[in-house]
Amino acid sequence: xxxxxxxxxxxxxxxxxxxxxxxxxxxxxxxxxxxxxxxxxxxxxxxxxxxxxxxxxxxxxxxxxxxxxxxxxxxxxxxxxxxxxxxxxxxxxxxxxxxxxxxxxxxxxxxxxxxxxxxxxxxxxxxxxxxxxxxxxxxxxxxxxxxxxxxxxxxxxxxxxxxxxxxxxxxxxxxxxxxxxxxxxxxxxxxxxxxxxxxxxxxxxxxxxxxxxxxxxxxxxxxxxxxxxxxxxxxxxxxxxxxxxxxxxxxxxxxxxxxxxxxxxxxxxxxxxxxxxxxxxxxxxxxxxxxxxxxxxxxxxxxxxxxxxxxxxxxxxxxxxxxxxxxxxxxxxxxxxxxxxxxxxxx
Amino acid sequence: xxxxxxxxxxxxxxxxxxxxxxxxxxxxxxxxxxxxxxxxxxxxxxxxxxxxxxxxxxxxxxxxxxxxxxxxxxxxxxxxxxxxxxxxxxxxxxxxxxxxxxxxxxxxxxxxxxxxxxxxxxxxxxxxxxxxxxxxxxxxxxxxxxxxxxxxxxxxxxxxxxxxxxxxxxxxxxxxxxxxxxxxxxxxxxxxxxxxxxxxxxxxxxxxxxxxxxxxxxxxxxxxxxxxxxxxxxxxxxxxxxxxxxxxxxxxxxxxxxxxxxxxxxxxxxxxxxxxxxxxxxxxxxxxxxxxxxxxxxxxxxxxxxxxxxxxxxxxxxxxxxxxxxxxxxxxxxxxxxxxxxxxxxx
DNA sequence: ATGAAAGCGCTAACAC
DNA sequence: GTGTTAGCGCTTTCAT
Numbered sequence: 001x002x003x004x005x006x007x008x009x010x011x012x013x014x015x016x017x018x019x020x021x022x023x024x025x026x027x028x029x030x031x032x033x034x035x036x037x038x039x040x041x042x043x044x045x046x047x048x049x050x051x052x053x054x055x056x057x058x059x060x061x062x063x064x065x066x067x068x069x070x071x072x073x074x075x076x077x078x079x080x081x082x083x084x085x086x087x088x089x090x091x092x093x094x095x096x097x098x099x100x101x102x103x104x105x106x107x108x109x110x111x112x113x114x115x116x117x118x119x120x121x122x123x124x125x126x127x128x129x130x131x132x133x134x135x136x137x138x139x140x141x142x143x144x145x146x147x148x149x150x151x152x153x154x155x156x157x158x159x160x161x162x163x164x165x166x167x168x169x170x171x172x173x174x175x176x177x178x179x180x181x182x183x184x185x186x187x188x189x190x191x192x193x194x195x196x197x198x199x200x201x202x203x204x205x206x207x208x209x210x211x212x213x214x215x216x217x218x219x220x221x222x223x224x225x226x227x228x229x230x231x232x233x234x235x236x237x238x239x240x241x242x243x244x245x246x247x248x249x250x251x252x253x254x255x256x257x258x259x260x261x262x263x264x265x266x267x268x269x270x271x272x273x274x275x276x277x278x279x280x281x282x283x284x285x286x287x288x289x290x291x292x293x294x295x296x297x298x299x300x301x302x303x304x305x306x307x308x309x310x311x312x313x314x315x316x317x318x319x320x321x322x323x324x325x326x327x328x329x330x331x332x333x334x335x336x337x338x339x340x341x342x343x344x345x346x347x
Numbered sequence: 348x349x350x351x352x353x354x355x356x357x358x359x360x361x362x363x364x365x366x367x368x369x370x371x372x373x374x375x376x377x378x379x380x381x382x383x384x385x386x387x388x389x390x391x392x393x394x395x396x397x398x399x400x401x402x403x404x405x406x407x408x409x410x411x412x413x414x415x416x417x418x419x420x421x422x423x424x425x426x427x428x429x430x431x432x433x434x435x436x437x438x439x440x441x442x443x444x445x446x447x448x449x450x451x452x453x454x455x456x457x458x459x460x461x462x463x464x465x466x467x468x469x470x471x472x473x474x475x476x477x478x479x480x481x482x483x484x485x486x487x488x489x490x491x492x493x494x495x496x497x498x499x500x501x502x503x504x505x506x507x508x509x510x511x512x513x514x515x516x517x518x519x520x521x522x523x524x525x526x527x528x529x530x531x532x533x534x535x536x537x538x539x540x541x542x543x544x545x546x547x548x549x550x551x552x553x554x555x556x557x558x559x560x561x562x563x564x565x566x567x568x569x570x571x572x573x574x575x576x577x578x579x580x581x582x583x584x585x586x587x588x589x590x591x592x593x594x595x596x597x598x599x600x601x602x603x604x605x606x607x608x609x610x611x612x613x614x615x616x617x618x619x620x621x622x623x624x625x626x627x628x629x630x631x632x633x634x635x636x637x638x639x640x641x642x643x644x645x646x647x648x649x650x651x652x653x654x655x656x657x658x659x660x661x662x663x664x665x666x667x668x669x670x671x672x673x674x675x676x677x678x679x680x681x682x683x684x685x686x687x688x689x690x691x692x693x694x
Numbered sequence: 695a696t697g698a699a700a701g702c703g704c705t706a707a708c709a710c
Numbered sequence: 711g712t713g714t715t716a717g718c719g720c721t722t723t724c725a726t
Binding site for chain 2: 695696697698699701702703704
Binding site for chain 1: 711712713714715717718719720
């Protein structure tokens with residue numbers, strides 16, 4: 001039994017020659033859409049010899065001819081943030097099933113890099129883009145839109161309603177968090193917000209405010225601190241600021257898990273315990289949040305599903321660019337753990 | 348000032364027409380290797396108009412002609428394991444600087460999937476492969492080798508000495524771990540080993556054994572448990588087995604951090620404290636290991652550097668396939684935290 | 695130093 | 711139904 005030599009390129013023409021038929025016929029057989037145009041016997045023989053010869057279509061040639069690459073660019077702010085890998089897997093799973101391949105790249109939260117990367121991807125003729133780096137008003141997104149390249153935003157969205165996006169619903173998540181906290185007796189609830197030029201930062205802040213209002217708790221600007229990025233360091237800095245500024249509060253709602261971890265550090269340094277003195281909540285439920293000291297109460301977002309849904313939406317838009325741009329909002333789920341407890345008696 | 352229309356494809360021929368010269372001349376100018384063959388004035392004019400017109404070479408066409416894709420496949424067992432994202436960033440950084448693009452894919456630790464993915468990547472004409480899924484005896488790797496496709500192994504290596512690899516030196520890491528533990532008075536040291544068909548599992552087990560021997564501690568088979576995968580669940584199962592089997596020990600050396608986290612869970616359930624009753628160590632120092640309860644003593648490996656070095660090695664081999672296949676071993680570093688403490692008096 | 699021509703592997707428009 | 715032809719955008723002989 002002879003092993004097919006995978007490394008020896010066998011072309012469509014080789015198959016044609018072997019079968020004794022014109023290359024275009026082979027092409028027709030191999031393309032599901034045009035297979036009907038060829039007689040069953042020939043089609044059979046072609047498929048057969050193609051397999052026997054170990055024929056592998058050359059996507060480069062195909063791409064040159066058809067202006068398609070069967071390649072999707074995935075632009076992420078930071079792959080080392082554990083929210084993203086599960087999304088990537090969701091994306092890859094859906095894409096692969098459809099015959100597409102993902103090209104993943106990090107921008108390190110740098111818009112300049114993002115521009116460069118999108119440029120590279122476009123020069124590589126990606127058929128579409130999944131972008132996780134969008135700012136609320138993002139010229140890069142606008143440009144893609146205008147140039148007509150299929151695009152889906154992931155995790156973050158943009159003000160411009162013309163661009164489709166898939167993300168978790170921050171209003172729902174924050175509402176659950178605040179409700180949980182209020183149920184524990186908290187009234188003085190601080191919020192460490194994310195960057196306000198990002199939809200996530202903005203929506204979560206609004207979510208907290210609305211939920212507070214719904215519980216009849218007045219808005220206190222002194223209890224809101226704005227993080228400049230979604231990082232542990234910023235979380236620590238913001239919490240320091242809250243404490244050192246003399247604010248009184250019994251709970252801190254953080255716009256994501258990394259900020260919450262920063263709070264842990266800050267509280268530690270200031271000799272305050274969690275949840276004894278202060279309850280803390282995160283957002284995203286990234287990996288290992290259940291192993292922290294204390295385990296973090298947070299909001300789990302369906303990361304894998306966000307990925308699959310984004311890929312699905314993109315494929316749909318590529319097929320039919322006229323598809324209306326939906327903004328998909330998936331429901332998150334509150335995960336109660338040890339970082340939240342009864343409010344300390346007002347002292 | 349007119350903005351160049353990025354979405355309108357301008358070809359080499361457009362540039363040629365504009366300059367009033369033959370396309371081949373433009374090609375020569377654009378290719379650094381052949382630029383010398385054209386007169387400086389023409390070269391200048393070509394470069395100029397190319398920029399002015401916003402010409403972007405089409406890599407697909409280039410690839411078809413030259414059989415290169417400027418694309419590298421990166422095959423990983425599991426992107427949600429935090430060891431890998433930093434490596435990916437290292438890889439991407441180096442590759443991007445050299446004009447290459449990475450295609451990343453997960454195998455979910457499934458060799459069948461790995462085969463399929465490598466197949467897809469090869470059909471996409473990747474110029475090289477960085478593989479992180481290699482088993483000690485891996486037919487997929489052998490096949491790539493035989494087919495002459497440039498390949499570098501990352502994190503794990505293979506028995507076959509012909510294939511280059513980049514990984515941290517497990518002997519060094521485990522030696523440091525054992526030395527640390529022995530210094531704390533531990534003599535009965537258990538080991539939760541990784542799969543023995545992986546170089547990492549094997550090398551770390553050997554590292555532990557050698558280090559123990561070096562300290563005059565006899566090998567006790569009853570203190571070694573073999574995990575079937577590098578997961579939290581396996582760590583818990585193995586630790587359960589150790590405890591329920593009645594083994595006596597004061598420390599557990601785990602083959603990676605996830606196994607160690609599993610130990611935490613198991614110890615918890617059995618009412619044993621760490622580090623009070625049992626010291627635990629991990630391996631890799633993935634993100635957040637410093638935030639666990641207790642913070643995990645572990646071995647930090649230079650993940651980013653492993654990535655850059657692997658990419659560098661691959662590029663080198665692609666340039667000159669005759670380059671001898673080095674097995675690069677980078678030095679890890681012991682990070683002492685709260686999960687290790689003095690050995691409990693033998694009871 | 696430059697132009698002409700062929701062709702990478704494939705598809706699509708048009709003949710027959 | 712099948713063959714013919716042209717060409718995607720580029721590089722690379724081969725002439726001149």
